[in-house]
Amino acid sequence: MTRPTLTGTPDAVPTVELDELLDGGDLELLDRWLAQADVVEIADELARLPREARAVPFRLLARDRALEVFELLDPSLQQELLEGLRETNVRQLFEEMDPDDRARLTEEMPAKVARRLLAGLSPNERQLTATLLGYTEDSAGRLMSPEVASLRAGMTVADALERLRRIGRSAETIYALPVTDDHRRLVGALGLRDLVLADPATLIGDLMDTDVFSARVDADQEVVARLMREADLLALPIVDGEDRLVGIVTVDDAMEVLEEEETEDLARAGGAEPLGRPYLATSVVQLARSRIVWLIVFIAAGAITVNVMAAFEATLEAVVTLALFVPLVIGTSGNTGAQSATTITRALAVNEVRVADLVPVVVRESSTGLVLGAALAAISFGPISLLVDARIATVVCLTLVAGCTLASLVGSVLPLAARRIGVDPAVMSVPLITALVDASGLVVYFLIARIVLGL
Amino acid sequence: MTRPTLTGTPDAVPTVELDELLDGGDLELLDRWLAQADVVEIADELARLPREARAVPFRLLARDRALEVFELLDPSLQQELLEGLRETNVRQLFEEMDPDDRARLTEEMPAKVARRLLAGLSPNERQLTATLLGYTEDSAGRLMSPEVASLRAGMTVADALERLRRIGRSAETIYALPVTDDHRRLVGALGLRDLVLADPATLIGDLMDTDVFSARVDADQEVVARLMREADLLALPIVDGEDRLVGIVTVDDAMEVLEEEETEDLARAGGAEPLGRPYLATSVVQLARSRIVWLIVFIAAGAITVNVMAAFEATLEAVVTLALFVPLVIGTSGNTGAQSATTITRALAVNEVRVADLVPVVVRESSTGLVLGAALAAISFGPISLLVDARIATVVCLTLVAGCTLASLVGSVLPLAARRIGVDPAVMSVPLITALVDASGLVVYFLIARIVLGL
Numbered sequence: 082m083t084r085p086t087l088t089g090t091p092d093a094v095p096t097v098e099l100d101e102l103l104d105g106g107d108l109e110l111l112d113r114w115l116a117q118a119d120v121v122e123i124a125d126e127l128a129r130l131p132r133e134a135r136a137v138p139f140r141l142l143a144r145d146r147a148l149e150v151f152e153l154l155d156p157s158l159q160q161e162l163l164e165g166l167r168e169t170n171v172r173q174l175f176e177e178m179d180p181d182d183r184a185r186l187t188e189e190m191p192a193k194v195a196r197r198l199l200a201g202l203s204p205n206e207r208q209l210t211a212t213l214l215g216y217t218e219d220s221a222g223r224l225m226s227p228e229v230a231s232l233r234a235g236m237t238v239a240d241a242l243e244r245l246r247r248i249g250r251s252a253e254t255i256y257a258l259p260v261t262d263d264h265r266r267l268v269g270a271l272g273l274r275d276l277v278l279a280d281p282a283t284l285i286g287d288l289m290d291t292d293v294f295s296a297r298v299d300a301d302q303e304v305v306a307r308l309m310r311e312a313d314l315l316a317l318p319i320v321d322g323e324d325r326l327v328g329i330v331t332v333d334d335a336m337e338v339l340e341e342e343e344t345e346d347l348a349r350a351g352g353a354e355p356l357g358r359p360y361l362a363t364s365v366v367q368l369a370r371s372r373i374v375w376l377i378v379f380i381a382a383g384a385i386t387v388n389v390m391a392a393f394e395a396t397l398e399a400v401v402t403l404a405l406f407v408p409l410v411i412g413t414s415g416n417t418g419a420q421s422a423t424t425i426t427r428a429l430a431v432n433e434v435r436v437a438d439l440v441p442v443v444v445r446e447s448s449t450g451l452v453l454g455a456a457l458a459a460i461s462f463g464p465i466s467l468l469v470d471a472r473i474a475t476v477v478c479l480t481l482v483a484g485c486t487l488a489s490l491v492g493s494v495l496p497l498a499a500r501r502i503g504v505d506p507a508v509m510s511v512p513l514i515t516a517l518v519d520a521s522g523l524v525v526y527f528l529i530a531r532i533v534l535g536l
Numbered sequence: 537m538t539r540p541t542l543t544g545t546p547d548a549v550p551t552v553e554l555d556e557l558l559d560g561g562d563l564e565l566l567d568r569w570l571a572q573a574d575v576v577e578i579a580d581e582l583a584r585l586p587r588e589a590r591a592v593p594f595r596l597l598a599r600d601r602a603l604e605v606f607e608l609l610d611p612s613l614q615q616e617l618l619e620g621l622r623e624t625n626v627r628q629l630f631e632e633m634d635p636d637d638r639a640r641l642t643e644e645m646p647a648k649v650a651r652r653l654l655a656g657l658s659p660n661e662r663q664l665t666a667t668l669l670g671y672t673e674d675s676a677g678r679l680m681s682p683e684v685a686s687l688r689a690g691m692t693v694a695d696a697l698e699r700l701r702r703i704g705r706s707a708e709t710i711y712a713l714p715v716t717d718d719h720r721r722l723v724g725a726l727g728l729r730d731l732v733l734a735d736p737a738t739l740i741g742d743l744m745d746t747d748v749f750s751a752r753v754d755a756d757q758e759v760v761a762r763l764m765r766e767a768d769l770l771a772l773p774i775v776d777g778e779d780r781l782v783g784i785v786t787v788d789d790a791m792e793v794l795e796e797e798e799t800e801d802l803a804r805a806g807g808a809e810p811l812g813r814p815y816l817a818t819s820v821v822q823l824a825r826s827r828i829v830w831l832i833v834f835i836a837a838g839a840i841t842v843n844v845m846a847a848f849e850a851t852l853e854a855v856v857t858l859a860l861f862v863p864l865v866i867g868t869s870g871n872t873g874a875q876s877a878t879t880i881t882r883a884l885a886v887n888e889v890r891v892a893d894l895v896p897v898v899v900r901e902s903s904t905g906l907v908l909g910a911a912l913a914a915i916s917f918g919p920i921s922l923l924v925d926a927r928i929a930t931v932v933c934l935t936l937v938a939g940c941t942l943a944s945l946v947g948s949v950l951p952l953a954a955r956r957i958g959v960d961p962a963v964m965s966v967p968l969i970t971a972l973v974d975a976s977g978l979v980v981y982f983l984i985a986r987i988v989l990g991l
Binding site for chain 2: 412
């Protein structure tokens with residue numbers, strides 16, 4: 082049987098509603114659906130179910146499919162599922178996972194549960210997991226699999242294929258094959274493709290590429306993943322401080338890191354912390370918690386605007402019309418700042434811009450802000466002159482020019498400053514930039530008003 | 537020689553400043569750097585150079601490395617580079633590219649140049665490119681390579697390996713091997729790993745997995761790429777309307793699609809169109825153009841706030857103190873709306889939420905908005921009562937509760953509505969949501985003020 086083929090637009094992906102099957106309480110129907118659905122579909126549907134409803138369909142899965150589904154789930158859901166299952170089942174499941182998946186799960190597990198589970202493993206499996214756990218969070222060491230199939234330069238192609246037949250089943254991948262010397266130091270690499278296409282008598286040392294990418298166990302996972310994406314690598318050998326091969330990172334794990342990273346950047350662009358779990362499996366309390374800290378920061382920044390407005394209360398009382406344009410002028414400079422901030426944050430993330438590029442970035446962004454402010458002023462002057470008067474229009478339009486320039490400057494400098502001091506530039510979110518430029522935009526507005534209106 | 541190993545944090549990536557070498561004018565030094573730098577580094581550095589300076593270092597590259605660097609460049613930079621190079625070189629470069637990379641480049645090329653380049657290709661290469669060009673933009677057909685190595689169910693493993701040795705060099709990948717029947721219909725697939733580890737006499741039909749993922753040529757590239765990421769696929773067979781195998785999409789191309797998509801989503805989250813080219817290679821005019829349209833939309837939405845303020849001018853004149861809190865109350869509801877919008881947009885993008893989930897999403901988001909508004913009101917009431925008075929504090933705090941609830945509702949419904957009508961939910965950017973909730977927040981504020989203050 083071939084799976085249903087993917088066609089057309091996103092919503093055309095075939096979907097089955099597991100919750101409807103569960104609501105019906107018809108276990109036989111559920112069983113049939115589980116048998117024919119693919120593992121990705123099942124994992125998706127489990128993530129959409131309330132916590133207490135997940136164990137039943139999961140228990141109905143065949144043992145090998147259960148593991149596949151389990152490894153596709155979010156670590157937070159894996160943990161909840163483990164808690165809900167009987168202990169013997171838990172241990173079996175844990176034993177059969179890949180060491181790197183298991184390590185990622187263990188990170189999020191209470192120490193007691195992790196210890197009990199590790200105790201249930203075979204010595205070999207336990208050592209693999211423990212080795213992984215020795216590396217710091219977000220390091221390549223945590224992402225890699227230690228089950229790496231490596232070759233030696235002195236082997237022939239025939240020897241190498243023979244070795245792969247012997248060890249290939251347990252290795253994480255055999256598509257990228259690192260080559261090591263007598264001290265397990267990395268000296269080259271080749272792809273399984275080269276091996277298969279080569280004459281059996283060729284020496285690996287003559288066939289291998291000596292110019293290979295690798296990363297240290299302590300390298301940042303995101304940097305490793307971006308390198309793999311940029312250089313189109315299926316796998317990346319990981320080495321220790323002495324350049325000895327200790328593991329391998331595969332492209333599927335790298336893609337997952339990038340997806341998490343990008344979910345995080347997008348959440349922060351909106352001024353929230355990433356949920357770390359599928360949306361429909363997140364409670365209102367968890368949602369509120371991911372947002373409240375930033376809202377308190379924003380409202381504290383908003384308090385500055387109240388003070389600025391209070392400082393210019395006399396000006397406002399003299400010309401109440403000025404108040405009408407307050408939301409417009411602060412909104413516009415806030416938006417311009419947000420555009421700069423998201424552009425620069427992304428350029429930093431994909432390594433198109435570095436901290437050392439401060440001067441060209443700031444020149445480019447403030448020029449862009451000036452151009453945009455001037456364009457908006459040109460569009461707005463006529464309507465405001467007609468509807469209110471030319472003097473107010475002058476005040477608003479001068480503020481647009483100055484405000485947009487200032488906002489682009491602030492919006493481009495802050496992400497670079499964050500990166501410089503080692504903070505994720507994405508925390509310079511749109512709402513934070515908006516809050517910061519609001520107060521300065523207001524000061525500019527009222528100062529221009531005082532001058533133009535002679536107050 | 538092994539490449540320098542990647543270590544530590546992003547800024548620790550070894551970098552060489554190509555522009556400094558160029559400024560020095562020392563071609564020999566430049567030549568040496570180009571010989572030892574890796575292709576990713578060279579491509580990065582080229583992207584950071586001004587347009588006219590790129591041809592020199594590119595021409596200094598060895599022919600095979602030049603092609604590698606070229607394929608790593610953005611299509612927009614590839615085009616500029618092509619224009620800057622002599623025609624014979626252009627044609628040679630073009631001939632040696634993979635058909636799928638060539639098609640992506642051709643999309644962005646003036647028809648005349650594209651035709652001239654196609655004319656210079658060998659008949660086989662030309663046909664491959666033309667076939668690709670027949671598919672609509674952003675379809676799997678454009679992303680796939682038609683150079684797919686496929687097997688037949690009746691072959692033995694030994695036959696299959698023999699066939700791969702014959703055709704494997706020109707295939708896009710041999711790690712994922714689709715299996716077809718007499719009519720070229722897809723009936724299964726297997727990995728090169730299974731082939732290498734199997735007994736040579738085994739039949740492909742017995743070894744292959746019949747439960748394989750595939751996608752139609754007209755499927756959306758982003759959907760295809762997300763499926764590959766979720767199901768950890770190295771390659772995905774592409775079939776036509778009659779289920780006949782026509783090509784294959786590899787994971788490196790899928791990752792590139794996702795990166796572009798995420799750059800687009802992040803740009804839109806900040807209210808700008810994606811640049812489609814590296815930041816430092818983008819002029820101020822191009823930057824301003826990517827942002828001006830959205831700014832005009834925002835300022836038009838901002839005009840509504842001016843009208844709302846004008847409608848309540850009498851209320852404002854009576855109690856000028858109310859004006860002081862305008863930036864704070866609209867800023868806070870704008871931020872809450874932005875948090876909801878980015879959360880839901882991302883959940884839609886990674887398929888955690890579907891359009892059909894409207895009711896649970898809206899219930900969850902408005903509850904979250906209510907909780908957040910109440911928390912912010914509780915924090916703010918004391919300080920405002922002390923600094924101004926309890927009646928103004930009551931007005932501001934009631935507005936925070938109502939405004940946050942309303943904003944979360946709007947921020948969650950709009951991305952779902954966009955997806956429903958077939959528009960990218962990411963266009964419901966933070967600035968757009970902010971602009972939309974500003975006006976309604978103001979109405980709520982002044983209505984509550986009139987009631988509480990008895991105006």
